Amino acid sequence: MAKGTVHFVEDRCKACGLCIEFCPRDVLEFDNESINILGYHPVVLTKPESCTGCAICGLMCPDLVITVEKE
Amino acid sequence: MAKGTVHFVEDRCKACGLCIEFCPRDVLEFDNESINILGYHPVVLTKPESCTGCAICGLMCPDLVITVEKE
Amino acid sequence: MKTVFQKPKSLQDNKFHYCPGCTHGIIHRLIAECLDEMDIREKTIGICPVGCSVLAYDYFNFDTLEAAHGRAPAIGTAIKRLLPDRFVFTYQGDGDLASIGMGEIVHASLRGEKITTFFINNTLYGMTGGQMAPTTLLGQVATTCPYGRKAEWEGYPAHMAELLAGNEGAAYICRTAVNSPANVMKTKKAIKKALEVQQRGLGFSMVEILSTCPTNWGLNPVEAMKWMEDKMFPTYPLGEFKCVE
Amino acid sequence: MKTVFQKPKSLQDNKFHYCPGCTHGIIHRLIAECLDEMDIREKTIGICPVGCSVLAYDYFNFDTLEAAHGRAPAIGTAIKRLLPDRFVFTYQGDGDLASIGMGEIVHASLRGEKITTFFINNTLYGMTGGQMAPTTLLGQVATTCPYGRKAEWEGYPAHMAELLAGNEGAAYICRTAVNSPANVMKTKKAIKKALEVQQRGLGFSMVEILSTCPTNWGLNPVEAMKWMEDKMFPTYPLGEFKCVE
Amino acid sequence: MDRVLMKGNEALAEGAILAGCRGFFGYPITPSSEIAEYMARKMPTIGGVFVQAESELAAINMVYGGSSAGFRVMTASSGPGISLKQEGISFLSEGELPCVVVNVSRGGPGLGGIQPSQADYFQATRGGGHGDYHTIVVAPSGVQEMMDLTMQAFYWADYHRIPVMIMLEGTLGNLMEPITVREPVTEFVDKPWATNGCKDRAPNVMNTLHLDSDFLEKRNHHLQAKYEKIQQECKRAETFMIEDADIVIVAFGLMGRIAKKSVSEARKQGVKAGLIRPITLWPFPDDVIKSAAQTAKRFLSVEINMGQMIEDIKLAIEGRVPVEFYGRIGISPNPEEISRQIINIAAREGWI
Amino acid sequence: MDRVLMKGNEALAEGAILAGCRGFFGYPITPSSEIAEYMARKMPTIGGVFVQAESELAAINMVYGGSSAGFRVMTASSGPGISLKQEGISFLSEGELPCVVVNVSRGGPGLGGIQPSQADYFQATRGGGHGDYHTIVVAPSGVQEMMDLTMQAFYWADYHRIPVMIMLEGTLGNLMEPITVREPVTEFVDKPWATNGCKDRAPNVMNTLHLDSDFLEKRNHHLQAKYEKIQQECKRAETFMIEDADIVIVAFGLMGRIAKKSVSEARKQGVKAGLIRPITLWPFPDDVIKSAAQTAKRFLSVEINMGQMIEDIKLAIEGRVPVEFYGRIGISPNPEEISRQIINIAAREGWI
Amino acid sequence: MAVEQQILFAGFGGQGVLAMGQFLAYAAMGIGKEVTWVPSYGAEMRGGTANCQVTISDEEISSPLTENPGSIVVMNRPSLDKFENKVKSNGTIVINSSLVDRVPEREDVTVYQIPANSIAEAMGNVRGANMIMLGAYLHMTGPVKVEEALEHFDAIFKGKKPAVIERNRQAFMTGVEWARNNQ
Amino acid sequence: MAVEQQILFAGFGGQGVLAMGQFLAYAAMGIGKEVTWVPSYGAEMRGGTANCQVTISDEEISSPLTENPGSIVVMNRPSLDKFENKVKSNGTIVINSSLVDRVPEREDVTVYQIPANSIAEAMGNVRGANMIMLGAYLHMTGPVKVEEALEHFDAIFKGKKPAVIERNRQAFMTGVEWARNNQ
């Protein structure tokens, strides 16, 4: 299985949850600990080892928060 | 064959010729002798005996010049 | 002898201002005959367009309004909604309905307004002197397409009956012509049917009627009838496009 | 590691003002990606509507105009005619395109203007606070149909893709959605195809894109995606309605 | 009567319903949409008609139809939408069709913004449409007036057979304050001219086409005579402390009300200030202005625009007293801002 | 130069082409349609674009697009059609988009008639659309001016980034007289702001939405400053025998030219009459009026409407001299009619 | 003030009345005069009456309109009825006597009667009545001489087919001829 | 002149700032005062800041707007930054200290700090921060007394579900309670 990773422009995340919903590997979650500049709990990658770099999160993110890298 | 006749409000006739064109009995013609108030040669019934009262002339007259009677 | 053909009551006794052989006159009469036969003259409100038939209020013998160019369906909408037991029709040319009034007619049909539209398609703007209309045929010359209408430049003819028939709110959509006695009779039937659709509250109804403009076509009235058949019928086939029962 | 997904060049680096989960953002990105891939950013002129995407000029990274409500196709017509080698697109909501702008879009398609329209159908007026649009579903509640849209009162939903596909000037007409990764990919393909149709000068092209408005639907963004599939798809089937080759 | 806390836009809509308005035709636009939304909720419950038109053009023409059918009808819009209605308003004027058109103004020109504005004064008072016509224009300054002037507007519309425009800043539409809700109107003007079916009478025609120039001229003289009558009868203004005023502020709408406070403030500071608040913008209350000009030393027109009503003030004053202008755009000036302005003038002129 | 017999409307259209107009977008309406028809014939032969728009709204928005793309563009209409363009004109004004809008006026209000009219004066000079804006308005009085002022209009439009309206009575559009055809314009103002593709530069944006009130206010001040500059630079008027005039006629357009004959006639009868013919209606040549008011005893505004320009005259004169009005509707008064009017006034005032 | 002549042509729409005025305007320009031509439309859109005014002068023309033309050329009865009283004292009325079944009542004007339609029918060019009228009118009293007008004939009809120009010239000359013989 | 109080409520859109002002307006009307409530929208269409001004008086209110309110109730930091300097001398600033991480710099005003969000989270009603704030504010310095406001509570929420009214009342009372204990 391919290996990938995702980066977030944290302060742009509006916590819509679409990336979480559509990630096939269930590796994303809201970070309930932090609040970003917009007042939301931004998304973080919780299981970096499982991310395949499929880019579906980026595809579904309406706010260009996510950059995806792949090996 | 049914017998009919037609009456014209002569001064309304614009000599468009549609009644003449569509009369199945060819009994209508322009009256080249007279000029009506609008400056046209109005239509007249030339062969009253052949008119069947089919009312096609009336149907096709755009200017409500014609009244048709039938026996 | 008994009178088998005469002026209907729903028309006033005024001379039409139309050019010789212009079939606006035939269509006025057919509408009036239908209203007489349905005995609804006193319950009818007609909305006249801006176009050669702008003076139709001088001819119809019932309540009428003169609309701003293209807006008759909006006016009709309000009247019918406020007076649902009246008969409301719009009488519109192709410039009026298919060009400036496109939004209003599409929306009246989408909303299923219980009004009837008589759409007089003579392929150009008669009143203003023969400019191109959305319905001008490809190749046809008009003052604003002096080199003949080319799809590349001026686009394609609008098929209003087909276009509106696709809208769910449209209950009856039909295209007829007034180029022959048979077609005039068919047009009358369609007019009657459209008004009955309104009476039964089924939705929006429209009869598109192919009509002549001898003056701006540069033809005499008899030639114009032939031209309609030869040139217009291929682009604008006659028939019912929608008939909700 | 190589970057497989990032912001396209045809977008500026500005935060969108859209509500959380609003799919206007996805669509902006898809358009930008296609322009990047076709390498036509510098030859593109985008026309933004009045609607939630009124500020799209702050996001697109190429020449843009802000149109009066509904008039983008008229503006696009002039630009494309005067600059035939440029790419011109309009980006329009359902209020903008299907209500006030009905005349302009129908005529742009009739004339076969070689422009591309991205039509964002979210079933209501997002920007002004959730009023009914011509595309509001039957039964759906909006602030101006507070009792739910009834065909009897508010008429039937407008099917713009179907309506325009009937016009000869329309070369490519397609309806897609952005409710799932697969549909987002399909939407991107359709956008690309529409731009290629423009490139080849085939005529008018439009992609109707079903989009969410979580805010005015009163749903969270994930629910909104489901609602689109459950409620909108039956009324607005996806697919290509016209594809001239 | 019990007082009810109401928003301006709601009070206006409710006032229309109380006045017997049974047809509302509108197209949403901020900051006017609340009026349509109110009507969408209410009309179906009282047997009235609400139609969301496909455009402002369709809406104003629905008003044309509804009014011609004999009903009290209304539309509401703002800025660009009001511009789109200009053809229709010209038609309604010549058709002498009573109706009420609401302009909840926003900042312009162009798409502008949704901020409070009075920049449509010229459009409203000079007729933004083609031809010689006027509509009555009223400018409420508070929520009670939103209701009361709306009811008055419907009366004037029917009585004079004229479109009446209600013009207000967006802020006033959103303003809440307690008001007394009025009794529904029960007496209406007859409309024998209505095109509602010609049973038992000759057909009625609603027409604005006059190809004969003599007749066109006659029609225009007829309209003009009506406009003169209205100018006799309908001018309205509120005045405040103008009797001994050195400086008279002229301001309308919510702006006028705000300026009242500025006048009080200026008085406290020893400046003899006064206020004229035109309630009708057309006909413009030039009589009040004229008579104030006999004693005042200076006028100050305060508007949320670049200076429009000032022309009417000048036309009324005919050069007898200088008229100055203070204007903001996209914002209602605060009372403090205006009183500063008044005091500055007073200081400059050596009155204090 | 050879003289050519030309119709006013044709001279205007040809003038536009000579000025480099390469886009015409219009919708037919009497009495303006000839301009569109001329363009439909000519544009394809010179690589220009003619589009018969589906409506006046579409046409003015095509003008918006074409102008924003950097081209000299034009539209023409009349009465109801001009009203429909008001939203677009407001947008063009705020977008500072150069263009020419022709109003071949007809009688109103409503559908009115196709007779000559000047009843759209207020609409043209006060902005019939929403918001604070002005367009330059020029009023030619003969066929040569139809060509020349059209060329001037295109220049001003580009130079000041402003829509320019050409307003004329229908009669003038149909008037034929010999004129000298001008040379084509070869120098053009740069348009770095054009939205024509961002190759080798940052993207351009053509926008009129300003949600931030501070910025909206700034924009309005910017426009206002421009309008003041134009008022400095662009006022134009023809004067005729005003130096010693007791009575000064003010009339514009073909009407102004007709009035010239009336003035000559009145002089023959011993009345010291003079004429001011405003060539620009906005900016209004108030300077000429003001200075004439220092010597004249009376002004007479002659208009084909119910009295509109008279307000501008009064605003210029500020009450120093009485201003009277003579107006007709739907007809250009004959010179004899006006000279009778002048002589009556002179007799009444005891000058003869 | 320079000599200024104002002529009104009036008739039914379709009688070529506007063209008569334009012809005269072209001819006047051809001989270096200042000239204006201005049509006026009746209330009706079609049918109805049509008329135009031509002003010819040696100097700049201020008003192309007048209430009282020096001459009127009337092609039908309603035009005579409408304009007879407008003609200036000592002016001229030229009448198409084929369609006008009365003579003017005015005694202070010169009247010419030309049976234009009869002549036209006789020469087999029914649509040529206006050119016949014009030829006769110019010969009898016109502000432009026949020879001068003929010099500019081709220019006036520029763009028209040669056959059309020829037909018009013949009609025009027939009018001139008739006037020569009947004056 | 009668005593006129002007209060500005400000915060993020979504914090229920407009509702706070409306509540106060209803309550003030309930006790027979003249009152106006006027919202002001920021440049942004959504998100952004929201604020409203309430004016309460014994007499007719001329201006519902003011540059210098007597009190401000600020629900977030940007609002404090924006309005701190606008408050009248000797005025009052009421701060939602949960979201405002600084104290006012002004020395000529009375400051109240209420950790409204923390209290709300503690009581398990995160959306109740505005009512908590209002309760505390009224208790401490409000132009309408808590008891008077409570009398009109049902009227103010007319049309809302009983559960909603109850939830609001609880939050309001929690705010009052907190103020009692912390003053």
Ligand SMILES: Cc1ncc(C[n+]2csc(CCOP(=O)(O)OP(=O)(O)O)c2C)c(N)n1
């Ligand atoms: C707003 C507006 N635009 C344009 C016109 C000018 N106008 C009058 S009739 C007409 C077109 C008429 O054509 P059509 O509707 O086809 O009717 P027809 O004369 O052919 O019967 C136009 C453009 C107008 N009166 N109003």
Ligand SMILES: Cc1ncc(C[n+]2csc(CCOP(=O)(O)OP(=O)(O)O)c2C)c(N)n1
């Ligand atoms: C002429 C005019 N009418 C109305 C408006 C107000 N308005 C702004 S956006 C909008 C509708 C937007 O809805 P839609 O096009 O569906 O876009 P969305 O916000 O849903 O993306 C309206 C009616 C306007 N700005 N101009």
Ligand code: SF4
């Ligand atoms: S790249 Fe794929 S697997 Fe990785 S987080 Fe995004 S959606 Fe999940």
Ligand code: SF4
């Ligand atoms: S899709 Fe984007 S905005 Fe939405 S939660 Fe994920 S990262 Fe945040």
Ligand code: SF4
């Ligand atoms: S009734 Fe029939 S037969 Fe008689 S004239 Fe008419 S068409 Fe001919």
Ligand code: SF4
């Ligand atoms: S159809 Fe009518 S108008 Fe035409 S020629 Fe016959 S009678 Fe005359």
Ligand code: SF4
């Ligand atoms: S112009 Fe054409 S449509 Fe109009 S009346 Fe004449 S023939 Fe009929």
Ligand code: SF4
């Ligand atoms: S209102 Fe709807 S369409 Fe507009 S940004 Fe919010 S979610 Fe998107």
Ligand SMILES: [Mg+2]
């Ligand atoms: Mg037509």
Ligand SMILES: [Mg+2]
């Ligand atoms: Mg939408």
